[in-house]
Amino acid sequence: AQSVTQLDSQVPVFEEAPVELRCNYSSSVSVYLFWYVQYPNQGLQLLLKYLSGSTLVKGINGFEAEFNKSQTSFHLRKPSVHISDTAEYFCAVIPGGFGNEKLTFGTGTRLTIIP
Amino acid sequence: DAMVIQNPRYQVTQFGKPVTLSCSQTLNHNVMYWYQQKSSQAPKLLFHYYDKDFNNEADTPDNFQSRRPNTSFCFLDIRSPGLGDAAMYLCATSRGEGSADTQYFGPGTRLTVL
Numbered sequence: 322a323q324s325v326t327q328l329d330s331q332v333p334v335f336e337e338a339p340v341e342l343r344c345n346y347s348s349s350v351s352v353y354l355f356w357y358v359q360y361p362n363q364g365l366q367l368l369l370k371y372l373s374g375s376t377l378v379k380g381i382n383g384f385e386a387e388f389n390k391s392q393t394s395f396h397l398r399k400p401s402v403h404i405s406d407t408a409e410y411f412c413a414v415i416p417g418g419f420g421n422e423k424l425t426f427g428t429g430t431r432l433t434i435i436p
Numbered sequence: 437d438a439m440v441i442q443n444p445r446y447q448v449t450q451f452g453k454p455v456t457l458s459c460s461q462t463l464n465h466n467v468m469y470w471y472q473q474k475s476s477q478a479p480k481l482l483f484h485y486y487d488k489d490f491n492n493e494a495d496t497p498d499n500f501q502s503r504r505p506n507t508s509f510c511f512l513d514i515r516s517p518g519l520g521d522a523a524m525y526l527c528a529t530s531r532g533e534g535s536a537d538t539q540y541f542g543p544g545t546r547l548t549v550l
Binding site: 325330353355357362363364365366367370372411415416417423424426427428429 | 440442476477478479480481484493526528535536538539540541542543544546
């Protein structure tokens with residue numbers, strides 16, 4: 322089984338400051354890793370995903386994430402945040418391969434941007 | 437734009453009164469999912485369809501049922517809603533070509549049980 326830990330339930334950040342949202346996972350098999358964003362009263366939207374290859378993944382809206390296998394982490398970063406980044410961010414994992422498409426989500430991190 | 441549509445966006449029902457939530461997609465994806473997301477919690481998979489094949493999660497209560505009459509539509513039926521079933525219900529789709537597929541989510545239906 323897989324599990325995802327997002328240690329920070331809430332992260333307040335000043336506008337134009339950098340931010341890092343932490344995600345650690347546990348799995349006995351190789352996994353694919355995802356970050357989703359959920360704006361208020363909306364569904365989830367994919368920010369980025371790591372499948373293989375380069376450990377630095379770039380996504381939409383200026384976000385990037387780095388896969389670290391030894392630390393089983395997939396932290397999300399943005400060098401300069403905007404008010405519009407205020408949202409809930411979910412890290413998720415899925416076992417690699419075909420036939421098992423169950424995403425396991427973390428409990429989310431609420432990012433609040435302070436003007 | 438191709439998308440995942442959920443109706444209604446907000447649903448109020450009474451304790452024990454059956455309710456049906458609707459999801460449709462214009463992406464022509466093979467897989468459709470239903471997630472339950474309670475306040476301040478992670479989305480939790482209830483079940484999914486790969487084409488017509490139904491896959492129920494082991495811990496999904498019997499109170500929850502689903503139907504997929506065709507590729508485009510999928511319904512979530514809650515036979516006797518309890519107060520604990522109040523949540524956001526998210527529908528998602530994917531092509532079904534492997535675990536690397538992106539899941540595309542609808543905007544959700546927020547269910548209130550009185």
